[in-house]
Amino acid sequence: MMLQNMIGGLVLLHLCFCHLESVFGDEVKSVSVMEGDTVTLYTDVTHIHTHDVIEWMFGVQSPDEIIAEIYREADITSFINERLKNHLQIDDQTGSLIITNITTEHTGLYQLEINRKPSVRFRHFSVTVYARLPVPVISRNSSQCSSSSSSYCSVLCSVLNVSHDVSLSWYKGKSLLSSISVSDLNIRLSLPLEVEYQDTNTYRCVVNNPITNLTQHLDITHVCHTSAVGVHCCGFTEAVIRLVVSALVGVATVGVLIYDVRSR
Known part of the structure; x- marks a missing residue:
């Protein structure tokens, strides 16, 4: 009985450790692209399991809105955000999110959540979209x-x-x-x-x-x-000096012409 309790405790500790590692050990991956390009945010899994539930979330400051979901068991893939859904695709094998014809409105934070019971895996992406440069x-x-x-x-x-x-x-x-x-x-x-x-x-x-x-x-x-x-x-x-000099030259020229006429 004691041995079973010890084994159960170790299994529970292992599951908790895996969960904590997936939540707190995840790094934010930075992605920079040009407007109009296509970018793929990878799940880093080879294939989706039958009971997997995958959610993609998006937000400018933090991921706070679900934009896409996959329920493999029910064979359902849905795109929820009306503003983004025409730009979104999902890889059926891996669950990776594909954003086509990307715009500056897609700049922000993306979170992937893979619910593969009894554990949950997370990935985070910071996407920056740059507008096309004008020719100098x-x-x-x-x-x-x-x-x-x-x-x-x-x-x-x-x-x-x-x-x-x-x-x-x-x-x-x-x-x-x-x-x-x-x-x-x-x-x-x-x-x-x-x-x-x-x-x-x-x-x-x-x-x-x-x-x-x-x-x-x-x-x-x-x-x-x-x-x-x-x-x-x-x-x-x-400019003022040039104007004054020009005027004086003009007056002097007129004076010379008058003097010449009177002399004759």
Whole structure:
């Protein structure tokens, strides 16, 4: 009798240990994808048993809503969340969750619960979906004065409607010249650069997020061709001085002409 009690206690202790390990020993797996891609969240089981019950849950802060269920014994697979169900599939053999044509609305925490009596297994996934990057546009920076030398041209690299964790950078060859980042949604990023007209170096503007990037190369001749003869932009004080000098020159010219006419 004592031996049976000891065996029963060991079995119970083993089951409790397995349960605690599955609940508290699970790590959160991070998954990063681009909008429009297909991603699979794996159960890491080779096949679903007859009496298995599988639940997939989703939430932005924590998994709090059941989005898909499998009852193998009743041969039932159901997708519950109306907003997500058109994007969801389940692997019939393993129970892995497949999200197709993924959008930024699918960013959040996912929890898998496999009820395989007498134990329960859990897996957690943190999915981050990044919006597609726009192609950088390089243009003449008409709002920015170039340096005092007419041999310089100011250019501007811009991207529109960028999402979180996006950076915009200027490179000269492989060297990083400047960079700017954004953490907000749907804003414009712009980064200026001043180059010489005769510069033969390779300049490129790069927009990137943590998983991909897009590059636009600077064609100095094309972007700055309107300034090939040298366009100099000046401040207010210099503009006033130029205006006054021009007026004085005009008055002096008129005076000379009048004097010449009277002399004749």
